[in-house]
Amino acid sequence: MRLRLLICLAGMAICVGAASAQTAVQSMDELYAAAKKEGQVVFGGAIKAEHVTKLAAAFNKRYPGIAVKYTRRSTEPMVQLIEAERRANRVSFDLLNLTEPGDVVRWMKQAFLAAVPLPDTDKMLPATFDSNGFYAAISVTPMLGIYNTRVIKPGEAPKSLKALVSDPKWKGKVAISRPTRGGTSSGALMNVIEAVGRDFLKTARERDILLTRGNEAAINAVVSGERPVSWGVSGYRAIEARAGGSPIEIIVWEEGVALAQFIGVIPAKAPHPNAARLFYRWLMTPEGQELLVTNANFYSPRKDVAVTPLKQPPLSALKINSFSNEKVVGEGHALAVEFDKAVGL
Amino acid sequence: MAMRAAIARAFEELRQEWLRSIIVGIAILIVGWLVFYPLGIIFEMGLRAEGGSLTFAHYQRVLTEPGLVSALVNSIIISVATTAFALVLALPMAWAVARTNMPGRQFVRVSVLVAFVVPNFISVIAWILLLGPNAGLINVFVRETFGIARLFNIYSMEGLVLVLTLSFYPLIFFAATAALDNMDPSYEEAAQMVGAPAWRASMGIALPLVLPAIVASSVFVFLEAMGAFGAPAAIGHGARFHTLTTEIYELFSYPPRFELAAAAAAPIIGFTILGLILQRWVLGGRRFNVIGGKSSAARAVDIGWRRWLAFGYCMAVIFASVILPLLILLRTSLLSRWGLPISWQNLTLKNYAAFADTSTIVPAALLNSTLVSAVTASACVVLALIIVWIVERTRLPGRGLLTFTSTVTFAFPGVALAVGFVIGYGGPPLALFGTIWLFFIAFTAHRFPFAFMFMRNSIKQLSSEMEEAARVSGASWLRSVVSISAPLLKSGIVAAWMIVFAVTLRELSMAILLYVPGMETLPVAIYSFIDNGTFEIAAAVSVVLILLSIASMLILRWITGKAQMEL
Numbered sequence: 079m080r081l082r083l084l085i086c087l088a089g090m091a092i093c094v095g096a097a098s099a100q101t102a103v104q105s106m107d108e109l110y111a112a113a114k115k116e117g118q119v120v121f122g123g124a125i126k127a128e129h130v131t132k133l134a135a136a137f138n139k140r141y142p143g144i145a146v147k148y149t150r151r152s153t154e155p156m157v158q159l160i161e162a163e164r165r166a167n168r169v170s171f172d173l174l175n176l177t178e179p180g181d182v183v184r185w186m187k188q189a190f191l192a193a194v195p196l197p198d199t200d201k202m203l204p205a206t207f208d209s210n211g212f213y214a215a216i217s218v219t220p221m222l223g224i225y226n227t228r229v230i231k232p233g234e235a236p237k238s239l240k241a242l243v244s245d246p247k248w249k250g251k252v253a254i255s256r257p258t259r260g261g262t263s264s265g266a267l268m269n270v271i272e273a274v275g276r277d278f279l280k281t282a283r284e285r286d287i288l289l290t291r292g293n294e295a296a297i298n299a300v301v302s303g304e305r306p307v308s309w310g311v312s313g314y315r316a317i318e319a320r321a322g323g324s325p326i327e328i329i330v331w332e333e334g335v336a337l338a339q340f341i342g343v344i345p346a347k348a349p350h351p352n353a354a355r356l357f358y359r360w361l362m363t364p365e366g367q368e369l370l371v372t373n374a375n376f377y378s379p380r381k382d383v384a385v386t387p388l389k390q391p392p393l394s395a396l397k398i399n400s401f402s403n404e405k406v407v408g409e410g411h412a413l414a415v416e417f418d419k420a421v422g423l
Numbered sequence: 424m425a426m427r428a429a430i431a432r433a434f435e436e437l438r439q440e441w442l443r444s445i446i447v448g449i450a451i452l453i454v455g456w457l458v459f460y461p462l463g464i465i466f467e468m469g470l471r472a473e474g475g476s477l478t479f480a481h482y483q484r485v486l487t488e489p490g491l492v493s494a495l496v497n498s499i500i501i502s503v504a505t506t507a508f509a510l511v512l513a514l515p516m517a518w519a520v521a522r523t524n525m526p527g528r529q530f531v532r533v534s535v536l537v538a539f540v541v542p543n544f545i546s547v548i549a550w551i552l553l554l555g556p557n558a559g560l561i562n563v564f565v566r567e568t569f570g571i572a573r574l575f576n577i578y579s580m581e582g583l584v585l586v587l588t589l590s591f592y593p594l595i596f597f598a599a600t601a602a603l604d605n606m607d608p609s610y611e612e613a614a615q616m617v618g619a620p621a622w623r624a625s626m627g628i629a630l631p632l633v634l635p636a637i638v639a640s641s642v643f644v645f646l647e648a649m650g651a652f653g654a655p656a657a658i659g660h661g662a663r664f665h666t667l668t669t670e671i672y673e674l675f676s677y678p679p680r681f682e683l684a685a686a687a688a689a690p691i692i693g694f695t696i697l698g699l700i701l702q703r704w705v706l707g708g709r710r711f712n713v714i715g716g717k718s719s720a721a722r723a724v725d726i727g728w729r730r731w732l733a734f735g736y737c738m739a740v741i742f743a744s745v746i747l748p749l750l751i752l753l754r755t756s757l758l759s760r761w762g763l764p765i766s767w768q769n770l771t772l773k774n775y776a777a778f779a780d781t782s783t784i785v786p787a788a789l790l791n792s793t794l795v796s797a798v799t800a801s802a803c804v805v806l807a808l809i810i811v812w813i814v815e816r817t818r819l820p821g822r823g824l825l826t827f828t829s830t831v832t833f834a835f836p837g838v839a840l841a842v843g844f845v846i847g848y849g850g851p852p853l854a855l856f857g858t859i860w861l862f863f864i865a866f867t868a869h870r871f872p873f874a875f876m877f878m879r880n881s882i883k884q885l886s887s888e889m890e891e892a893a894r895v896s897g898a899s900w901l902r903s904v905v906s907i908s909a910p911l912l913k914s915g916i917v918a919a920w921m922i923v924f925a926v927t928l929r930e931l932s933m934a935i936l937l938y939v940p941g942m943e944t945l946p947v948a949i950y951s952f953i954d955n956g957t958f959e960i961a962a963a964v965s966v967v968l969i970l971l972s973i974a975s976m977l978i979l980r981w982i983t984g985k986a987q988m989e990l
Contacts, residue, residue: 120940122940147940158679162842163939165681165846166846166848166849167850256660290660290661302555304557423665
């Protein structure tokens with residue numbers, strides 16, 4: 079009798095557990111049915127617009143009737159817009175894609191974000207998702223060094239960060255995206271500091287580093303020859319620029335490269351919450367991830383997605399220095415501010 | 424019978440006074456609301472601690488925190504230098520164009536207009552491509568030809584002054600040529616008849632008469648330089664210095680400090696007030712009624728061979744401020760991949776196809792920009808006509824305050840002002856954020872000073888005797904304004920409309936915070952493409968934006984006649 083009761087209770091517990099899991103992670107069909115009524119998803123972020131257009135076409139093929147409206151905006155101005163909207167008690171975006179973990183964590187604490195648990199986080203790279211489901215990296219990219227092949231011969235290119243920031247030969251030769259711009263740039267700075275030590279900040283001003291507004295501008299500074307080297311730019315942009323014929327070559331530093339995350343979040347008061355969840359969840363499926371890799375040249379945070387951008391080596395073949403979002407939040411921004419002061423800003 | 428007529432006349436006068444009071448009152452209320460509501464919101468924010476309690480800590484930090492203090496000092500140095508160089512560039516040009524027989528005077532006038540409509544956030548890109556210390560085209564040429572390391576480093580405070588000077592000198596040129604054009608030349612001619620050389624006659628007679636316009640426009644150049652954002656942001660990063668506007672912009676970023684940003688905007692308001700006081704002090708109680716009931720055509724002074732010298736000078740300024748940046752933009756817009764050398768393989772027209780591609784934001788941005796600019800210009804001109812009339816033609820108490828109100832937003836950083844609008848119009852009962860109506864309101868508030876300044880300069884030089892004659896002959900106040908003043912001020916009205924239209928067309932600093940998806944304007948589209956790294960499309964949209972500005976001025980010239988184009 080007692081055994082029967084135990085079996086019965088165990089059965090009930092399994093049923094309740096399954097039911098709660100079902101509630102936590104809605105099925106895609108359920109989401110699609112609710113999303114169709116909303117008709118659209120307003121997506122904003124740092125991914126190039128032409129890449130999202132291709133993703134949206136594939137998404138619409140699988141889930142017709144839901145338009146993807148995309149606004150491309152770098153993380154810093156995007157956060158400004160969101161903060162302005164928050165002041166006005168307004169939420170325009172359903173899904174956001176940012177590179178600054180600091181903002182994501184702050185918004186999570188302020189209950190601005192919705193928890194959208196993903197079904198298979200066990201297949202994701204460590205430290206690329208929040209265990210409570212408030213955020214996850216939609217894509218990742220290594221912060222690669224680059225140099226201008228017209229100005230520097232391949233054999234003469236710097237190989238280590240230590241040489242780059244201490245050898246007088248490279249003084250006045252480096253361009254970077256200003257570290258306070260966002261998580262990608264502050265991650266690259268953290269990588270340098272990890273490699274060469276904090277004392278570098280004392281000499282940073284003498285190095286005459288050209289600071290740009292964003293990674294693309296840093297790449298352009300190298301492509302034009304204004305400064306022939308960068309210690310770390312968004313890998314997907316560098317790969318694209320090189321494939322497009324720009325005279326640059328990639329450097330994977332002896333000390334390793336940082337891995338930047340493009341984080342997806344859904345505001346708690348998103349105007350089209352179901353469409354947002356459906357699109358976000360679809361982006362995180364192997365199908366969505368493969369399209370992100372092949373169209374936008376990112377790497378996937380999913381371990382089961384083998385495809386790499388433009389036939390680049392897999393992440394496992396690169397020396398990656400992975401900084402958790404907590405570390406970037408805790409140290410990255412403070413370091414970026416310190417760097418600003420060190421160079422005179 | 425006579426009694427009934429007298430009563431009817433008295434009633435009519437009362438009705439007219441009543442009508443006038445209503446129109447004047449509404450105009451004052453609108454301008455006051457447009458300006459003080461967002462400023463009040465910002466000021467109030469500067470006084471709030473994080474918990475909501477009152478504090479002066481933010482204002483204190485502005486004057487003590489090293490980063491903010493150095494940004495303030497940089498802004499002052501840059502603004503003073505920009506104003507000085509703009510005067511040096513603009514005054515000889517204005518005199519040569521308005522008073523001499525220099526060839527190509529019309530070309531110079533139109534070219535300076537073009538220089539004015541090229542936004543500095545676009546021209547700065549051209550100047551970085553030209554004068555980047557290592558890869559700038561001019562520096563490369565100098566290095567390869569003469570072996571000199573570099574001619575000029577654009578990533579410097581001097582570089583920023585160069586870009587801002589070439590962007591803002593048209594303001595002084597417009598004001599000085601307008602004043603010289605409107606001035607009776609007979610005084611100078613009389614001086615020349617008694618043997619004074621042309622330049623001396625101008626210095627001794629014309630200069631004091633056009634001084635109000637020069638002072639007013641110099642103050643505006645100073646304030647425009649204080650409020651500039653695009654060029655300081657592009658150069659300041661590279662040169663590693665901040666101005667007040669770039670510092671304010673950063674205070675909105677991670678972690679956002681709206682309250683400190685609001686307080687940091689206070690020095691700019693302070694400088695605006697000082698500028699207005701300076702204007703008043705310099706102008707004193709003098710009046711400049713040089714347009715009377717009679718008209719006189721200015722006679723070009725023959726300056727002999729020196730006219731070619733003047734022509735060369737004007738062409739050099741125009742080459743630097745218009746032709747060179749436009750050529751660089753055009754070149755970039757025709758490249759399939761920026762950064763690669765020009766070759767047949769790298770040349771394309773596909774960047775312009777964005778205007779026909781509805782999957783991009785460009786077609787909607789073109790429509791939004793045109794609509795917002797036209798509505799803003801019209802609203803500003805109508806309001807300015809009434810407000811300027813009150814300031815210049817009545818003895819109503821508080822005219823000084825009204826003048827201040829009408830000019831205070833001129834140099835206010837658009838980014839900071841936009842925050843006031845976003846918050847002030849974010850929720851009920853004024854929930855206009857995210858609609859085109861907020862663009863109309865915010866841009867009108869920000870750009871109204873342009874209309875006010877141009878209209879005021881025009882009305883200052885218009886004698887009130889004809890208006891008074893019309894009133895004596897029985898015309899109502901409204902009729903005397905509409906039938907007498909407005910036609911005589913047509914040139915000023917058109918000039919004001921054109922200026923507001925052009926500056927609104929290129930407005931970025933406010934639009935960047937006001938826009939939501941679907942509400943992009945052309946400058947926002949350009950900024951987005953630059954941010955996206957697609958310089959080629961950004962350049963193509965910039966070329967079209969500039970062509971649109973030029974076309975609008977040519978259309979107005981065709982509608983209103985040549986004289987009205989002569990600002």
